Amino acid sequence: MDRFQIDLEIRFNLGEAPEANAMRLLSDSYAALASPSLIAAGPDEDWRGLLSRARLIQCEEADLHGADWTGWLDRRGIGRGDIHAGDRVALFEHAVEAAASGRGVALAPRSLADAAVDSGRLAILHDAGVEPARGGYDLIWPQGRGLRGPGRALKTFLIEESRPFAAVGAQASPI
Numbered sequence: 001m002d003r004f005q006i007d008l009e010i011r012f013n014l015g016e017a018p019e020a021n022a023m024r025l026l027s028d029s030y031a032a033l034a035s036p037s038l039i040a041a042g043p044d045e046d047w048r049g050l051l052s053r054a055r056l057i058q059c060e061e062a063d064l065h066g067a068d069w070t071g072w073l074d075r076r077g078i079g080r081g082d083i084h085a086g087d088r089v090a091l092f093e094h095a096v097e098a099a100a101s102g103r104g105v106a107l108a109p110r111s112l113a114d115a116a117v118d119s120g121r122l123a124i125l126h127d128a129g130v131e132p133a134r135g136g137y138d139l140i141w142p143q144g145r146g147l148r149g150p151g152r153a154l155k156t157f158l159i160e161e162s163r164p165f166a167a168v169g170a171q172a173s174p175i
Contacts, residue, residue, distance in 0.1 A: 001142045007151035010158070014065070014135035020142050025162040027136040028109040030067045032125040033116075035102040039123055047128045051078055055086035055104030059095040066134040067107055076128065096122065109133060111165070 001009065001020060010025065032051065042049060056069050069083050086104045089095050092112050099106035100121040110130065116122035124130070139158055141147055147155060 001140070002145070007141060007147055008154055008158075009140045011138055011140055012135055013138045020140045022138045022140050023159070024136050025139050025158060026111070026165055028111045028133040029130045030062075030072075030107055030133060031110055031113065031130045032072070032105055032107055032128045033096065033099045033113050033122050034105045034125060035100055036120065036123050038099075038102050038105070039125075047125045048076070048078060050125065051076070051105060051128065052080065056080075056083055057086050057095045057098045057104045057106040058084060058088040059092055059106065059108065060088070060090050061092050062095070062107055067109075067131075069107060072107055072131070075131075 001007075013022070013024075032047070034050065034054065038054060039050060042053065045053075051073065058069070059067075062068060073080060073083070087098055089098060092108045095106035095108045096113050096116055098104065099108070100116050105125070110124070113122055113124065117124055139155060141151070141155065
């Protein structure tokens with residue numbers, strides 16, 4: 001930050017303490033997501049039945065964030081030998097789109113899925129539970145260098161703008 005004279009940065013942080021001042025702007029949570037048509041294909045089954053039979057969409061980004069299907073299913077007492085048989089995508093956005101198109105069930109952040117849920121293209125398996133993400137989006141600014149007027153104003157603006165997202169698990173608090 002000092003090298004390029006950067007005043008503020010927003011960075012996804014998995015919990016490591018940066019060598020700067022940091023404030024958690026947004027946290028998130030993970031949920032199992034499926035298209036309503038996939039859920040309707042087995043109307044007499046509960047979420048356990050769906051997670052036991054449906055293809056599971058694998059996401060490389062989820063693996064990096066600790067939101068993998070193996071741990072998720074283990075914590076719910078569901079054993080599957082074919083966990084890695086579903087589509088494999090690189091990004092959470094791709095997993096959300098694959099689930100919305102009916103290709104399987106995705107494990108993804110609620111913040112990326114809410115628009116598709118609100119439009120009816122995707123459903124959250126609420127009864128399967130929602131788990132907090134292992135990291136969050138931090139606002140970072142240099143230690144030992146005060147923020148000038150525009151930097152202070154932007155910091156205040158970003159903190160205020162992040163507050164409405166508390167329903168997804170966001171919080172503006174020091175880390």
